[in-house]
Amino acid sequence: MTIRLNGRAGSTALALTMMTTLAACGEGSTAPTTATATATPTPTPTPVDPAVQANAVVQQFLRLDLASLDNYAAPALPAYYDNTVDDIDNTPANDPVTDPIATLGRVLFYDTSLSVNDTTSCATCHQQSIGFDDDERLSTGFQGAQTSAHAMRIGNIRYYAPGDTFWDRRADSVEDQATQPLLDASEMGWSNNGGLAALITKMEGLEYYPALFEFVFGDTAITEARIERSLAQFQRAMISSDSRWDRAYAQVFTIGAPGRALNQALPGFSASEQQGRALFMTGVNNGGAGCVACHQPPTYALNANSRSNGLDASETVIFKSPSLKNVGQSTFFMHDGRFTTLRQVVDHYSDGVQAGPALDNRLQQNGVPRQLNLSEDDRVALVDFMETLTDETLSGDVRFADPFIR
DSSP states (O other), X not given: OOOOTTXXXXXXXHHHHHHHHHHHHTTTOOSOOOOOOOOOOOOOOOOOOHHHHHHHHHTTTBXXXXXXXXXXXXXXXXXXXXXXXXXXXXXXXXXXOXXXXXXXXXXXXXXXXXXXXXXXXXHHHSBGGGTSBOSSSSOBOTTSOXXXXXXXXXXXXXXXXXXXXXXXXXXXXXXXXXXXXHHOTTTTOGGGTTHHHHHHHHHHTSTHHXXXXXXXXXXXXXXXXXXXXXXXXXXXXXXXXXXXXXXXXXXXXXXXXXXXXTXXXXXXXXXXXXXXXXXXXXXXXXXXXXXXXXXXXXXXXXXXXXXXXXXXXXXXXXXXXXXXXXXXXXXXXXXXXXXXXXXXXXXXXXHTOOOOTTBOGGGEETTEEOOOOOOHHHHHHHHHXXXXXXXXXXXXXXXGSOXXXX
16 A cells, blocks of 8 residues: 555544554543642741740830840959858859849849839839938838838848848848848738738739749749749849959959958058058957958958947847948948948947947957047048948949839
C-alpha cells in the first residue's frame, strides 16, 4: 500500500498515529489520576520572652524595663569594702541580692497602694533625698496618726552582723522588719483591716503585681515571704560608698595599712574636718572622742556589741542606731527625734550621757557616765567631719528612685 502524505489517506494515517501516541501518554484516558500532596511543616512556636510579656502590663504603670534590669546584685565597691565588711553583712548566705527580686522590692517600697487607703508607702517615711530618713520627728501614718519613733535611715542597713532592725531591735532580720510597717495600726493599717491576707487580695487585683511576681518568681503567687524577700533585697542594695569621706579615704587606703589608714589625714579636708576626723577615729584614752568604737568605718554601721547611749536616766532598752552615712541630711536624731541638729548630738556625747542599766560601757568610767567635756572647736570639728559622710550619689541614684508613673 502506498501512503500519500498530501491526500486523504495520508491525513487518516497521521490522525491514527497521533491518537496512538496520546493514548500511550494517558491523554484522553478515563482512568483517574492521583496527585501526591506535599505536607506543610508545622512552624515551631517562638518562645515568648517573659520580660516582654510582663513589660506589656507593667509599663502602663511603672518606668521599668524588665528586659534590661538595673544592677543591684553586683555593685562596684571600693577596695576597702573587703572581708572586714563582708564579715558584718547580714545578707542570708542562701539568698543573695538579685536584680529581679530587688526590682520588685523597689516597686513595693514606693507603692502607696500597700496602705489601707492608698496614701502611704515605705518611701513616705524613708525619703531618698534625705538619706532615706523622714523630715518629720515622728512619722505620719495612713490616717494622720503619728508613729511612736522617728524613722531610721536605711543606707548600709545590711552591714550590721546581728541583723536586728528597728531602734529597739525587735525584728530579727531585714526580712522580718519588712512587713511590720504594713501591719502597723498607725503606719499602713492592715493589722486592723484584714491583715496580710487582705493586703495580698488587694495586690492580686492590681494588674502589675501578678505580672511582676510571675516575672520574678515564675508564677503569680503573692506571698508574705516573697514580699519580705523583695523589700529586704531592695533595702540591702542601698549601699553608701561615695561620700566625700569615701573618695578621700580611697586615696590613702592600702591593703595591710596600719590601722587600715583610718588615722591618716585625708586629702581635700579642711582643718576643722581633719580635726573632727582625728577626734572620731581616736580612742578616749588617747585624747579622742572614741566614736569609732561604736560607729565602724567604712560603713559607719553600729558595732554589734554596742549598747544604749544614755539618752535617759535608768534606761533599760538596748537601742541601736542606723549607719552614720548621710547623717548630715537628717533633721531629727535619736529614736524619738528629740535632737534637731548634729551639734546637739555631739553635746549629748560630750557631757549629757546619763546612767542606766543599758548604758554602753564605752560611755562610762568606774560605773558613772564618762564626761568628755569637749571644747567648742572640738564640737564644731566633729559636726564638720560627720557632714563629710553625706553620700549624694545614694540620695540621687535613679535605681532607688520612685518607679511609678504618677
